[in-house]
Amino acid sequence: MNGEDLREALRREMADAASPPxxxxxxxxxxxxxxxxxxxxxxxxxxxxxxxxxxxxxxxxxxxxxxxxxxxxxxxxxxxxxASDTKKPWPAGPDGQPQEDRTARAGSKYDQGIRLLDEVVSVVPAGYTAPEDPANQPADQRTLRTHQAQFEDTVNGVDLWSYLTSVAVAQGQGTGRVVVEVHDAGNQLPTEPCALARQFWGMQGECQVEAVGAAKVGVVVRPGDDDRLDQWAAYRHPDGVVVFVAQSTKLDETRPELTELPFSVPQLAALAVDERFHLR
Incomplete structure (x- = not known):
């Protein structure tokens, strides 16, 4: 087949192919x-x-x-x-400005905390001392005397506060502590003596009711699993003010413990009723 024959054959193939629609x-x-x-x-x-x-x-x-x-x-x-715009600020301090947090660092509430500290020092029994913190107190050691006034809540338009004091109590080589906490009237704590006592720091334990005159005081004489403190008493005054008084043979892990508690159970109950801790 020559070139002309080849071209003719290709033209016939194209002519016979189906055309697209x-x-x-x-x-x-x-x-x-x-x-x-x-x-x-x-x-x-x-x-x-x-x-x-x-x-x-x-x-x-x-x-x-x-x-x-x-x-x-x-x-x-x-x-x-x-919800965010109406958040209640902390109570105002003596300068008229809201506090930075719950703790009062000046003013009448702060002064109440100092007063409570002084009252606790005054009830340390004979034979014991209430040492003060040295000027060069190590940062890793528990302070020997502390006090705090803390805003708790607003109930029925009234600001409620609590006051806490811890005082080291020493005898010989041992050091324990006494703790007092007071809550303003109007608080929502329980009324029944032992139910009230078991509200203290959320600790549980074996509780008994002690009579101090006509007053009924709940006293935890043996703690449960939480051994931060050894015994504590709780009393609600007729006006609603609540007082907790606690004691421990141990202050911290760095010091030897007392050989015995500073107060007997009746004495601890009597301190809970003591008017010196009845802050108003």
């Missing part, structure tokens, strides 16, 4: 409309899903592309402006 303008437009409709439907579904997920508080939203949007940190609650 003619281009239809109407068909092309119809296909385009269907594609656009599919895209609109997909976006509408995605928008509805996003609304449903937002209302339900879910964290992930799918897009038509198959991507997933997930806010950082998981589902986010919508803040309530009224």
């Amino acid at each position: 003619p281009l239809s303008t109407a068909a092309a437009l119809d296909a385009g409309r269907r594609a656009r409709s599919r895209r609109r439907t997909a976006w509408a579904c995605a928008g509805s899903a996003a609304v449903v997920l937002a209302v339900a508080g879910l964290a992930a939203v799918g897009t038509p592309k198959g991507d997933v949007y997930q806010p950082a940190g998981g589902p986010q609650a919508i803040p309530n402006p009224s």
Whole structure:
């Protein structure tokens, strides 16, 4: 076969091949409309899903592309402006400005804490001393005398406070401590003597009711698993002021313990009723 014969054979093959269907303008437009409709439907579904997920508080939203949007940190609650804007500040200090935290560092409440400290030192029994902190007190040692006035809550529009004092009590080589805590009238602590006693620092133990005149005092004579203190008494005055008085043979792990507790159980109960701790 020469070149001319080859060209003729190719022309016959092309002539015999099936021709493609003619281009239809109407068909092309119809296909385009269907594609656009599919895209609109997909976006509408995605928008509805996003609304449903937002209302339900879910964290992930799918897009038509198959991507997933997930806010950082998981589902986010919508803040309530009224809740944050109306948060009650700490009580005002003597300068008229709100305190930095619950603890009073000046003013009448602070002075009540100092008064309580002085009263506790005054009841240390004979044969014991109440040592003061040295000027060069090591930072890792428990302070020997502490006092604190702390804001607790506002009840019926009245600010309620508590006052706490811890005093080291020494005899010979041993050092223990006496702790007194007083809560303002209006507090929500229990009334029953032993239920009240078991509220002190959340500690439990074997409790008995001691009579001091007409007063009934709850005294935990033996602690449970929590041995921060050895014994404590609790009394609610008729006006609602609550007094806790506690004692321990141990001050901390760095000092030897006392050989015995400073007060007997009746003496501890009597201190809870003592007017010197009845702060108003």
